[in-house]
Structure formats: structure tokens, C-alpha cells
Amino acid sequence: MLKNEITELLGLDFPIIQAPMAGGVTTSKFVATVSNNGALGMIGAGYLSAHQLRQQIREVKQLTANNFGVNLFVPNYFELIEDEVEMMNKLLKHYHGELNIPFEKLILPTLESVFHSYMEQIQVIMEEKVPICSFTFGVPTLDVMKKLKQHNIISIGTATTVVEVVAIERLGMDAVVVQGSEAGGHRGNFISDHEESLIGLSSLIPQVVDNISIPVIAAGGIMDGRGLMAALCLGAKAVQMGTAFLTCEESGAHPVHKEAILDSKVEDTTLTRAFSGKWARGIKNKFIKEMQDQASIPSFPVQNVLTQSIRKSSANQNNKDYMSLWSGQNSALARNETVERLIQRVMEQANRINKNV
Amino acid sequence: MLKNEITELLGLDFPIIQAPMAGGVTTSKFVATVSNNGALGMIGAGYLSAHQLRQQIREVKQLTANNFGVNLFVPNYFELIEDEVEMMNKLLKHYHGELNIPFEKLILPTLESVFHSYMEQIQVIMEEKVPICSFTFGVPTLDVMKKLKQHNIISIGTATTVVEVVAIERLGMDAVVVQGSEAGGHRGNFISDHEESLIGLSSLIPQVVDNISIPVIAAGGIMDGRGLMAALCLGAKAVQMGTAFLTCEESGAHPVHKEAILDSKVEDTTLTRAFSGKWARGIKNKFIKEMQDQASIPSFPVQNVLTQSIRKSSANQNNKDYMSLWSGQNSALARNETVERLIQRVMEQANRINKNV
Numbered sequence: 001m002l003k004n005e006i007t008e009l010l011g012l013d014f015p016i017i018q019a020p021m022a023g024g025v026t027t028s029k030f031v032a033t034v035s036n037n038g039a040l041g042m043i044g045a046g047y048l049s050a051h052q053l054r055q056q057i058r059e060v061k062q063l064t065a066n067n068f069g070v071n072l073f074v075p076n077y078f079e080l081i082e083d084e085v086e087m088m089n090k091l092l093k094h095y096h097g098e099l100n101i102p103f104e105k106l107i108l109p110t111l112e113s114v115f116h117s118y119m120e121q122i123q124v125i126m127e128e129k130v131p132i133c134s135f136t137f138g139v140p141t142l143d144v145m146k147k148l149k150q151h152n153i154i155s156i157g158t159a160t161t162v163v164e165v166v167a168i169e170r171l172g173m174d175a176v177v178v179q180g181s182e183a184g185g186h187r188g189n190f191i192s193d194h195e196e197s198l199i200g201l202s203s204l205i206p207q208v209v210d211n212i213s214i215p216v217i218a219a220g221g222i223m224d225g226r227g228l229m230a231a232l233c234l235g236a237k238a239v240q241m242g243t244a245f246l247t248c249e250e251s252g253a254h255p256v257h258k259e260a261i262l263d264s265k266v267e268d269t270t271l272t273r274a275f276s277g278k279w280a281r282g283i284k285n286k287f288i289k290e291m292q293d294q295a296s297i298p299s300f301p302v303q304n305v306l307t308q309s310i311r312k313s314s315a316n317q318n319n320k321d322y323m324s325l326w327s328g329q330n331s332a333l334a335r336n337e338t339v340e341r342l343i344q345r346v347m348e349q350a351n352r353i354n355k356n357v
Numbered sequence: 358m359l360k361n362e363i364t365e366l367l368g369l370d371f372p373i374i375q376a377p378m379a380g381g382v383t384t385s386k387f388v389a390t391v392s393n394n395g396a397l398g399m400i401g402a403g404y405l406s407a408h409q410l411r412q413q414i415r416e417v418k419q420l421t422a423n424n425f426g427v428n429l430f431v432p433n434y435f436e437l438i439e440d441e442v443e444m445m446n447k448l449l450k451h452y453h454g455e456l457n458i459p460f461e462k463l464i465l466p467t468l469e470s471v472f473h474s475y476m477e478q479i480q481v482i483m484e485e486k487v488p489i490c491s492f493t494f495g496v497p498t499l500d501v502m503k504k505l506k507q508h509n510i511i512s513i514g515t516a517t518t519v520v521e522v523v524a525i526e527r528l529g530m531d532a533v534v535v536q537g538s539e540a541g542g543h544r545g546n547f548i549s550d551h552e553e554s555l556i557g558l559s560s561l562i563p564q565v566v567d568n569i570s571i572p573v574i575a576a577g578g579i580m581d582g583r584g585l586m587a588a589l590c591l592g593a594k595a596v597q598m599g600t601a602f603l604t605c606e607e608s609g610a611h612p613v614h615k616e617a618i619l620d621s622k623v624e625d626t627t628l629t630r631a632f633s634g635k636w637a638r639g640i641k642n643k644f645i646k647e648m649q650d651q652a653s654i655p656s657f658p659v660q661n662v663l664t665q666s667i668r669k670s671s672a673n674q675n676n677k678d679y680m681s682l683w684s685g686q687n688s689a690l691a692r693n694e695t696v697e698r699l700i701q702r703v704m705e706q707a708n709r710i711n712k713n714v
Contacts, residue, residue: 001713162623162689181538182557196624200539200557202587203578203686207623210690221560230559230587233710266519266564267553329560332519333567353590356358 002350006175006215006237009154010132011067013038014347015228017177017217019242020071020134021185021326022046027252028056032063033339034245041066042134046073050120057128067131069156072121074138075114076190078299085298088306095287095322099313109301126151134158137278138190139171158188158219160197160204162211167191169212177240178208180220184243184269184328186280194279198271202234209235223333225349243328244346248339256320260285264331275311275324277303283331286321359707363532363572363594366511367489368424370395371704372585374534374574376599377428377491378542378683379403384609385413389420390696391602398423399491403430407477414485424488426513429478431495432471433547435656442655445663452644452679456670466658483508491515494635495547496528515545515576517554517561519568524548526569534597535565537577541600541626541685543637551636555628559591566592580690582706600685601703605696613677617642621688632668632681634660640688643678 007015018034020026020042034041043060045053053070060068085108095101122144125133133148134156140148148155149172157168158177168176179188180201189197201220209216218236222228223244231239245251247258260283270284274291278300282288287310297303314322327334335342364372375391377383379401388398400417402410410427417425442465452458479501482490490505491513497505505512506529514525515534525533536545537558546554558577566573575593579585580601588596602608604615617640627641631648635657639645644667654660671679684691692699 180557180559181555182560192624195627198538198555199623199686200537200559200578202537202557202559202584203539203623206581206583207687207689221557224563226563226591227559229590233586233590234583266556266560267549270552329556330564332564 001232001354002347004215004237006217009174009215010040012040014343015232015238016040016343016346017238017240018042018245019185019219019240020044020069021242021246021253022071022073023324025246025251025253027250028059028063030248030250030252030339031068032060033250034343035060035064035066035068037340037343039343040132041068043068043070045070045121046136048121049117050124053121054124054128057124057130069132069134070125070130071134071136072118072125074135074140074190075111075118076138076300077111078302080108080110080302081298084296085302085306087296088298088303091294092306092310095310099310099317099319099322101309101313104309106305109305114301122147125153132156134177136186136188139168139173142171145172156217159208160187160189161192161199162207164189164191165208165212165216169214173214175215175217176208176212177217177219178204178236180204180218182221182329183219184281184331185326186276186278187271202230205231205234205236221328221330223330225346225351225353227330228346228350229353243331243334244342245339246327247334247336248342249336250339254315254323256315256318257323257325258336260320260325261327261331261334262336264327266329266332269327269329269331273297273303275304275307276300280324280326281328283325283327285323285325358589358711359704361572361594363574366531366572367397369397371700372589372595373397373700373703374595374597375399375602376542376576376597377401377426378599378603378610379428379430380681382603382608382610384607385416385420387605387607387609387696388425389417390607391700392417392421392423392425394697394700396700397489398425400425400427402427402478403493405478406474407481410478411481411485414481414487426489426491427482427487428491428493429475429482431492431497431547432468432475433495433657434468435659437465437467437659438655441653442659442663444653445655445660448651449663449667452667456667456674456676456679458666458670461666463662466662471658479504482510489513491534493543493545496525496530499528502529513574516565517544517546518549518556519564521546521548522565522569522573526571530571532572532574533565533569534574534576535561535593537561537575539578539686540576541638541688542683543633543635544628559587562588562591562593578685578687580687582703582708582710584687585703585707586710600688600691601699602696603684604691604693605699606693607696611672611680613672613675614680614682615693617677617682618684618688618691619693621684623686623689626684626686626688630654630660632661632664633657637681637683638685640682640684642680642682
């Protein structure tokens with residue numbers, strides 16, 4: 001059960017994928033360390049420019065001979081509604097004051113800039129011959145799929161419901177990450193609406209595997225060998241773990257972020273659109289609480305740009321009140337240990353359960 | 358793994374408990390059939406009078422020599438706000454017209470009537486020497502706990518978060534059902550608020566078992582041997598299955614309810630307070646959709662009484678639009694088969710997985 005078509009497809013010792021957390025968590029050293037320890041390291045490239053991405057891919061290649069992957073955010077249509085932006089900026093001014101953020105003219109994203117940047121990232125993936133590329137917030141177009149196949153790049157989709165998984169299989173992708181409602185960070189729904197997409201992982205996996213034949217990778221709240229074995233029993237072939245890797249010594253997450261997870265209880269996470277305009281799960285803090293009654297939050301990635309300086313200043317001041325402390329529902333099981341130790345511990349526990357069943 | 362302290366405690370062949378679904382699902386024949394097939398049959402007594410409960414307990418005893426249980430709703434404080442009730446009645450009048458419901462003077466519940474009826478149920482449980490009693494929506498008082506122990510009645514609590522599980526263990530209960538966010542029917546949270554209580558089962562189980570030592574029974578979306586094995590891998594000792602039993606031939610659920618589940622997809626359930634005033638998961642229908650923007654819904658059990666005739670008439674007319682079609686998130690895995698076949702199928706699949714891991 002612990003060796004299967006997905007470990008073979010991805011060239012792994014263990015059926016474990018490090019979730020591609022964007023925003024500085026997945027440093028080159030971190031990604032390479034995961035890959036060097038028999039799991040799959042992933043670069044969370046959502047917010048990287050093509051230039052930054054190319055640089056990081058080259059760094060990772062220097063640090064590991066094993067497979068690794070890159071995750072991209074598929075752009076979605078969004079509208080920039082000036083009134084909404086203006087109102088949000090007024091509201092956020094208060095936090096600029098609190099954090100002493102100097103005035104800065106914002107460059108707001110446009111559809112053109114976002115799509116252009118994504119296509120440049122795709123180009124880098126091909127040119128640098130990245131072995132594995134996963135996608136979130138949507139699926140690549142048929143053109144992109146064709147290019148990926150021509151370059152022998154393994155493609156992985158991200159889905160939250162059966163209908164999304166079926167779309168990913170039809171498109172010809174090689175595997176799919178299914179994201180349960182427990183998952184930390186941004187929700188990956190792209191066909192189903194937010195509420196429909198909140199399916200518990202243990203309900204999602206069996207329904208998904210009954211409907212498709214490509215291998216399923218389970219994500220959402222998996223922290224140890226128990227979660228790994230449960231996912232495999234339900235029909236998944238591997239797990240993607242985010243929060244568990246985020247608190248590792250090698251991860252690039254801010255120490256305040258790690259601490260917030262390590263200090264948390266199971267009831268401490270919540271879903272919010274406040275930081276980025278897209279629903280995401282994180283540890284409840286002052287910003288989330290104060291923003292929760294805001295009816296009108298601009299869409300992703302507009303809101304993400306609007307709150308950028310607040311999140312950044314808050315982090316610089318080691319103040320967790322205004323940082324996006326992404327975390328899955330199993331945050332309380334997180335530990336601060338090396339990547340090597342985490343992977344060992346998960347596999348030891350999985351093997352113990354394996355023997356006892 | 359499939360034989361453990363919980364099968365021993367409850368005297369079962371298999372680590373499977375039929376969820377105590379209230380409202381006519383758990384007929385005597387159904388409960389006894391479950392117990393006769395090596396799992397635990399449970400009477401959902403939430404809405405039964407003491408007299409009805411006594412009668413049903415005696416019927417079940419006639420039909421099985423095996424253990425069975427009763428589940429009670431622990432009453433909670435509620436206020437009867439006249440303006441709110443009046444407004445809701447005005448709103449519901451429209452449905453009375455649609456369903457041709459003749460005018461009937463409602464007897465609204467009072468705190469006194471609800472608590473009185475609960476204490477009478479407790480009395481029946483003692484007198485009839487019911488082997489197992491589980492509680493939902495709260496925990497019994499210390500007095501009641503003492504009486505249960507004096508009568509050698511095994512007590513089981515229901516929890517949705519770690520803090521609730523800890524309270525149940527401290528109180529001296531023998532086991533606990535942990536209800537994941539996937540679960541159908543009413544939410545069992547009683548310390549944590551609604552939002553906090555929505556924890557996916559695969560995140561909830563490991564955190565719970567790390568914090569208590571009484572055996573854990575997992576509930577929420579478990580439909581087959583995969584779900585059973587996953588729950589056991591995560592640290593549970595048994596599973597409580599509702600939706601899977603509800604669509605069985607012997608269950609007393611309305612045929613329209615069974616059909617709605619059998620025809621459903623994974624994305625079809627939602628959480629609503631519209632039917633009873635308490636959050637519950639069911640298949641989305643007209644009533645839920647039309648009521649979803651109602652800010653002011655009276656508390657449980659007031660709203661439950663207010664919508665009673667609507668639900669009843671809708672059922673009598675085989676009209677699923679206004680019935681409470683409770684169901685877990687794994688509704689799409691439901692089958693229409695005998696209780697015997699369901700239990701066999703779950704155990705066969707669990708044993709197959711057991712051999713393959």
C-alpha cells in the first residue's frame with residue numbers, strides 16, 4: 001500500500017508530497033531537503049515572477065538530484081471594481097496607521113498582467129524541464145496541456161469535489177490532489193462554489209476514487225502516519241501535507257507563523273476571504289475577526305495586493321495580528337522538527353499501523 | 358483492530374453502531390435487526406414521549422436478545438421570543454397554503470415541558486434496564502450520571518471538538534462519539550460554537566485520541582469498509598453510521614427521503630437551521646434554499662415545532678420540497694439493501710483492506 005503507482009510515477013521512496021505553499025515557505029533548501037528525504041518537494045510558485053521561478057528551479061536542481069515539482073496558480077477572471085477598492089483602502093488605512101506603513105502607490109493587477117505572468121511561468125517550466133507541475137485554482141488550457149505532454153512534464157490538478165476531479169481526468173492530467181475542507185491555505189475550488197467545496201476528506205476520497213481512474217493524492221489535515229494510513233485505506237495513493245511541513249526547521253515560514261500553529265488547538269482555524277479575496281483557512285487572529293463582517297471584499301488577487309503591505313509590516317514587526325497564518329484543521333498536531341525527522345516519523349507510524357491492522 | 362475494547366464493552370461482533378436517527382427512522386424492527394446482525398442498534402428517542410419510549414424498548418427486547426441502545430437529546434436553555442415566533446409563523450403561512458395544511462393551534466415548548474419530558478425518559482431508561490444510553494446536544498448532569506452508573510447502564514457522549522470530548526471523559530462517561538463536519542442530521546456541539554465545531558473527521562479523530570483515554574467512536578460520512586478502516590487507522594475504536602443505515606430496506610425513513618439520498622451527489626448536502634432551529638446537514642431542497650436568507654430563526658426546539666406540520670404534510674404528499682432530508686456528505690455512496698447485507702459488505706471490505714495494507 002505504501003509503494004504504488006504514484007510513488008512510481010513521481011519517483012518517490014514514500015507516498016508523501018510537500019504541499020506547494022506560496023509566499024516564501026518553500027525555499028530552495030527546504031524543497032530540496034524534502035526531495036532528498038524520499039518525498040516530493042514542491043516550489044509554491046503562485047506569487048513568483050518568471051525570473052524568480054527560473055532562479056529557484058536552478059537552485060533546487062543544484063541541491064537535489066531527485067524529482068521535485070512546481071505549483072502554479074491558474075488565473076481566473078476577475079473584475080477590478082473601483083468603488084470596492086476605494087472602500088477597502090479606506091478601511092485598511094486604519095491598519096496602515098497602526099503598523100506605521102508609509103504611503104505607497106499600489107500597482108493593481110489587471111487581467112492582462114496576471115495572465116501574462118502565468119504564461120511566462122509556464123514557459124520557464126518547459127525551458128527548465130521541471131519534472132512535475134501541479135496547478136491550483138483551475139486547470140491549464142488544452143494548449144498548455146499539450147505543451148506539458150510534449151515536454152514529458154507530469155501534470156497534477158487540484159480539486160475539491162467530484163465534478164472538479166472528473167474535469168481534471170478528462171483533460172488528461174496524470175494525477176489529482178483532492179483537497180478536503182480541513183486543508184490550510186487557499187481553497188482550490190474552481191467549478192464548485194465555496195460552500196459546496198467544503199467536503200471532509202474522509203467523505204471526499206472514496207467518492208472521488210469511485211469516479212475516476214487516475215491516482216488520487218489526499219490533502220487536508222494530514223499530519224502523521226495515522227492520517228497517511230487512513231487516506232490510503234480510503235483509496236488515495238499518496239498524501240500532500242502542508243501544515244506538517246510548514247513548522248519544520250527548514251521551512252521558510254515566518255517564525256511567528258510557525259509559533260502560532262505550534263501553540264494552536266484544533267478549534268483555532270477558520271475560513272476567511274479577508275487577506276486575499278479568496279477563501280482560505282488559517283489561525284483566527286485580530287485581522288480576520290475585525291474583517292469578518294465586511295460584505296464587500298475585492299476578488300483575488302486584488303485584495304491580496306491591497307493587504308500586502310499590512311501582512312508584510314506585521315511580519316516584519318513580529319506581530320501575528322495582521323499576518324495570514326495559514327494552517328489546516330490539524331494544526332495542534334504540528335511539531336517543530338527537521339524535515340528528515342517528520343518524514344521518518346510519519347513512515348514509522350504508518351508502518352506500525354500497517355502491522356497492527 | 359476490528360475487535361477491541363469497544364466491541365467488548367458493548368458486546369458486539371463488529372465495531373459498528375447504527376446512528377440513533379430520531380423522527381421515525383429507528384423502528385423497533387430496524388433497531389433489532391441491526392443488533393441481531395452483530396452491530397449495535399440504537400433507538401433515536403429524541404422526539405419520543407416516555408410512554409412511546411417504554412413501548413419501543415419493550416418491542417426491541419422482544420425482537421433481539423443482543424445489546425441495543427437509546428439516544429436522548431439533552432435539553433438546552435432556550436428562549437421563546439414571541440415576536441420572532443410571530444414573524445416566523447407569518448413566513449411559514451405561505452407553505453401552509455401551498456401544502457393545504459388546515460389551521461391548528463400550536464402548543465409551543467417551554468423550558469419546563471422539555472426538561473420534564475427528558476427526565477421522564479431517563480426514568481424509563483433506568484426502569485427498563487436499557488443496556489446502553491447515548492446523549493446528544495449536551496451531557497447528563499452529575500445526578501443522572503450517578504443513576505446511570507448505579508443501574509449499570511453504559512453511557513456514551515457525543516462531541517464535535519476536543520474541548521467537548523474532554524468534558525465527556527471528565528464526567529465519567531464510558532465512550533464518546535466524535536461527530537465530524539461530514540455528519541448528517543443535527544450537529545452535536547454543546548460547548549464549541551457552530552463554526553468551531555465543523556472539524557473534518559480525519560482531523561478530529563487523531564486530536565481527540567491524543568487527549569483522552571476512553572474509546573472513541575467515529576461518526577460522519579462513514580459508509581463502507583474504507584471509512585471504517587480509515588477511522589480505525591486514525592485511532593477510533595468503532596464507527597457510528599447514519600446515512601448508510603437510513604437507506605436500508607428495514608429503516609423507517611420515508612421512501613422519498615431514501616430516494617433523495619440514493620439519487621444525490623457528494624455536493625448535494627448543506628447545513629441549515631431552517632427546519633429545527635439547530636444546525637443540521639441534509640440534502641438541499643426548496644425549503645432550505647428559500648429559508649437561507651432568514652436572519653431570525655427561533656431556537657431549537659421552537660422552530661422544530663413551528664415547521665412540524667409542514668414537514669409532515671410534505672412527507673404525506675410524497676413531496677421532498679419541504680421535508681428535512683438529513684444526510685451526511687457521503688450520501689452518494691448510499692445503497693438500498695438489507696441491514697444484513699450492509700453490515701456484511703462493510704466488514705468484507707474492511708477485511709480486504711486489512712489484508713492488503
